[in-house]
Amino acid sequence: MAERSPIGFLLRLLVVLVLVGAVAGCASGSDIAEPAPPPGTAGGPTAVYVAIGGLETLNSDRDDIQDNWPQIVFAEALPRGAVYVNLATENATVRSAVDDQLPQAEALRPTVATVWVEAADTRLGTSPASYRTELAQLVGGMQAAGATRVLLLTSGSSSSDLAGAFADSVAHVATDTGAVFVDLGDTSGRAGDPGQRRIADAVMAAMGPG
Amino acid sequence: MTWRDAIGLAVTTVRRRPGRAVLTVLAVTLAAALLTALLTISTTAETRVLDQLSSGGPLAGIKVAAAAPDPGQVDRDNAQPGDPRNLDDAAIAQISDLPDVRDVVPIVSAPMYVITPARDRDNRRIGPFREDIVGVDLTKVNQLPVTVVAGRLPVEGSTSEVAVTQGYLDRLGLQRTDAPLVVGTELQMASPQVVRDVGRDRVRGRWVKVGIVGVVAQEAGNGQILGTTELVNQARDWSRAGVDQSSALELPTSPYTGLFVVARGIDNVSLVRNQITAIGYSTSAPENLVASVRRYLRVVEIVLSAVGIIALVVAALGITNAMLAAVRERRREIGVLKAIGARDRDVYRVFLLEAGTLGFIGGVLGTAVGWAIAGIVGRVVNGYLAQQRLVGVQITLPFAVVVGGIIGSTLLALAAGTLPAVRAARLPAREAVGGG
Numbered sequence: 001m002a003e004r005s006p007i008g009f010l011l012r013l014l015v016v017l018v019l020v021g022a023v024a025g026c027a028s029g030s031d032i033a034e035p036a037p038p039p040g041t042a043g044g045p046t047a048v049y050v051a052i053g054g055l056e057t058l059n060s061d062r063d064d065i066q067d068n069w070p071q072i073v074f075a076e077a078l079p080r081g082a083v084y085v086n087l088a089t090e091n092a093t094v095r096s097a098v099d100d101q102l103p104q105a106e107a108l109r110p111t112v113a114t115v116w117v118e119a120a121d122t123r124l125g126t127s128p129a130s131y132r133t134e135l136a137q138l139v140g141g142m143q144a145a146g147a148t149r150v151l152l153l154t155s156g157s158s159s160s161d162l163a164g165a166f167a168d169s170v171a172h173v174a175t176d177t178g179a180v181f182v183d184l185g186d187t188s189g190r191a192g193d194p195g196q197r198r199i200a201d202a203v204m205a206a207m208g209p210g
Numbered sequence: 211m212t213w214r215d216a217i218g219l220a221v222t223t224v225r226r227r228p229g230r231a232v233l234t235v236l237a238v239t240l241a242a243a244l245l246t247a248l249l250t251i252s253t254t255a256e257t258r259v260l261d262q263l264s265s266g267g268p269l270a271g272i273k274v275a276a277a278a279p280d281p282g283q284v285d286r287d288n289a290q291p292g293d294p295r296n297l298d299d300a301a302i303a304q305i306s307d308l309p310d311v312r313d314v315v316p317i318v319s320a321p322m323y324v325i326t327p328a329r330d331r332d333n334r335r336i337g338p339f340r341e342d343i344v345g346v347d348l349t350k351v352n353q354l355p356v357t358v359v360a361g362r363l364p365v366e367g368s369t370s371e372v373a374v375t376q377g378y379l380d381r382l383g384l385q386r387t388d389a390p391l392v393v394g395t396e397l398q399m400a401s402p403q404v405v406r407d408v409g410r411d412r413v414r415g416r417w418v419k420v421g422i423v424g425v426v427a428q429e430a431g432n433g434q435i436l437g438t439t440e441l442v443n444q445a446r447d448w449s450r451a452g453v454d455q456s457s458a459l460e461l462p463t464s465p466y467t468g469l470f471v472v473a474r475g476i477d478n479v480s481l482v483r484n485q486i487t488a489i490g491y492s493t494s495a496p497e498n499l500v501a502s503v504r505r506y507l508r509v510v511e512i513v514l515s516a517v518g519i520i521a522l523v524v525a526a527l528g529i530t531n532a533m534l535a536a537v538r539e540r541r542r543e544i545g546v547l548k549a550i551g552a553r554d555r556d557v558y559r560v561f562l563l564e565a566g567t568l569g570f571i572g573g574v575l576g577t578a579v580g581w582a583i584a585g586i587v588g589r590v591v592n593g594y595l596a597q598q599r600l601v602g603v604q605i606t607l608p609f610a611v612v613v614g615g616i617i618g619s620t621l622l623a624l625a626a627g628t629l630p631a632v633r634a635a636r637l638p639a640r641e642a643v644g645g646g
Contacts, residue, residue: 045369045370045418046370060412064337065325065338066325066335066337066338071325071398071417074398074417074419075325075398075419078419079419080370080396080419080420080421081368081369081370081418081419081420082418082419083416083417083418084416084417084418084419085414085415085416085417086414086415087414089407089408090407090408091408
């Protein structure tokens with residue numbers, strides 16, 4: 001066996017180390033790669049929810065906003081990135097909702113809407129026919145603005161005759177427009193947290209998945 | 211004896227004692243590698259880290275507030291802003307045009323009402339609270355004083371993701387180590403708008419549901435929530451669409467809350483600050499901090515160099531020891547050389563060449579190994595910086611270190627071999643042959 005030269009060995013070692021050094025130096029010299037982008041959530045809102053109505057939707061008579069039924073619906077039924085605006089006003093009638101709330105809703109380009117206006121109309125004695133016409137106009141406006149799911153809420157079917165007539169109107173408008181009819185039944189305990197939860201559950205059940 | 215003969219004799223001697231030669235070369239290699247790596251890393255730390263961060267990073271950053279400057283405090287790192295003054299696109303253009311400004315990153319903020327799903331230490335629900343959200347262009351986040359503590363930053367342009375700060379953790383009664391607990395939770399945030407309802411004004415919110423994707427330490431703006439410019443601008447637009455632009459909420463009127471101005475290098479920070487002050491805005495910058503960091507880096511460099519030099523001295527002692535042993539072992543050979551006519555200086559030259567050869571080979575190997583070590587360290591550092599979404603550093607081997615490493619090792623070996631060479635040269639021929 002031929003004797004190995006230490007000088008040759010050192011030269012070979014030198015070449016290997018120089019190559020290792022060059023590779024390490026070049027690798028560290030390159031710009032660092034940007035971390036891979038996470039699953040995309042960029043872009044516009046995933047959903048826009050507007051709540052149209054009167055005191056029952058605004059809940060200005062309640063303190064804890066977190067337990068208001070529209071807030072619960074927003075928190076639990078809508079996806080991350082969703083936007084929610086409560087456009088309700090205290091004494092809204094269906095007429096004032098068409099005049100005041102509908103234009104604001106259209107500007108928000110909603111994808112989901114809840115409409116609950118009957119208390120003030122009942123109190124003021126709006127005729128059921130007029131109520132029905134204007135409610136249909138309200139729903140049509142929402143749908144024209146892009147709302148694919150419009151939920152029409154009523155508690156009238158369990159109340160007085162006039163309220164019952166409004167409830168019938170709501171049901172007819174829902175049928176005519178393709179909106180979702182939500183009969184809340186007795187809402188006398190609305191102002192309490194359990195009442196708000198019941199309403200929210202009913203809305204979410206009617207809203208369905210997604 | 212010619213130089214060629216001397217070289218041949220030195221190489222032959224090295225080949226005849228490979229074990230000792232390899233060990234001696236290894237000692238020099240390790241010392242040279244240590245010195246090269248330390249010098250490369252310390253040089254990178256000073257010139258690349260500091261300069262790279264500063265040329266496009268927070269250290270060369272100047273915070274500009276939407277306020278007039280306070281003339282008495284322009285030289286302080288954290289100058290107190292004067293009276294509010296609108297920061298608009300015209301001001302940004304004016305500042306961007308300054309010759310020593312590399313980039314300008316606008317910062318926006320908006321007040322929000324926040325609902326968190328978290329509960330306090332007594333397991334009570336935390337009510338809605340008011341907090342500012344700070345919006346930045348996340349494509350330029352590596353230029354901003356923002357560090358990810360847990361999770362990640364929101365996706366650029368996202369309106370559904372935010373990061374929160376230590377202040378948010380404090381609000382929840384959590385420690386910094388608990389940061390991962392909040393990542394993945396959701397917030398409901400409302401931007402306020404003043405509306406007129408039945409003749410009186412009230413506040414209405416535009417709620418957005420966002421996910422917390424990270425916890426950050428940030429000094430870009432005042433606020434416990436960090437989001438994208440898009441998210442904040444949507445909130446601001448909503449508020450401004452209210453009655454009298456929601457002036458009842460006393461929202462700031464400036465289009466931008468502040469700017470983060472990046473100067474072309476640390477040395478220009480002071481100059482740019484003065485120019486921005488002349489334009490009429492309050493600034494703050496960590497100038498004194500940077501000066502302190504530089505001083506510390508200089509100390510680190512001195513310490514690292516001292517460590518490397520100590521290693522070289524140890525290697526030199528090793529060479530001297532090996533060469534002295536060689537002289538003792540080769541007394542008879544030296545005697546024979548002298549008997550056949552070799553002069554003292556010829557013997558001296560052979561031993562010195564032998565030492566120089568070992569030093570040169572060790573220097574080349576050591577420099578290469580040192581560069582490799584520095585490269586590996588650089589990759590580890592870059593991995594960490596990439597995690598933090600910061601600009602990576604580029605490890606460069608200064609030419610002076612290469613030349614210094616090889617020539618220095620050779621000269622050191624020559625110096626270390628001088629004493630043994632002198633001893634060998636002065637050895638009387640008769641004594642050398644007889645004492646062998």
